[in-house]
Amino acid sequence: MTAAELLVGVELADPKRKRPREQFVNAILDTVSIETYDLSIARAHASLLAHTRREGQTRGAHDLLIAATARATERVVVTADRRGFTDLPGVEIRYVAD
Numbered sequence: 113m114t115a116a117e118l119l120v121g122v123e124l125a126d127p128k129r130k131r132p133r134e135q136f137v138n139a140i141l142d143t144v145s146i147e148t149y150d151l152s153i154a155r156a157h158a159s160l161l162a163h164t165r166r167e168g169q170t171r172g173a174h175d176l177l178i179a180a181t182a183r184a185t186e187r188v189v190v191t192a193d194r195r196g197f198t199d200l201p202g203v204e205i206r207y208v209a210d
Contacts, residue, residue: 113174113181115141147181156180160200171196179203 118137125133147153157180164171171179175196182189188204189197197205 113177115146117174147185149177149181150184153177153180153184156184156202160203163201167199169199171200 118140122130122134122137157176160176160180160183164176175193179189179197179200181187182204183200183202188206190206190208191197192208194207197203
């Protein structure tokens with residue numbers, strides 16, 4: 113999902129900025145691994161989705177996919193989005209300034 117979010121930025125860029133933005137995003141994507149949505153991530157996703165529903169704190173579908181992937185692969189979510197990732201069990205978050 114993170115790759116898709118970066119690529120949407122390329123698609124929405126004005127014509128003058130599209131090519132440089134595309135090059136920047138491609139450079140990022142060339143340096144990070146892309147995780148497959150597998151059963152371990154699906155289990156983490158289901159757990160997080162159930163948690164947010166029980167707590168009455170719905171989150172964006174993409175945010176939960178990112179959080180589930182981080183949880184299942186023991187990685188850290190680095191984000192400026194405090195609302196989307198706060199209080200998710202088993203998900204380590206590192207916030208950056210906006």
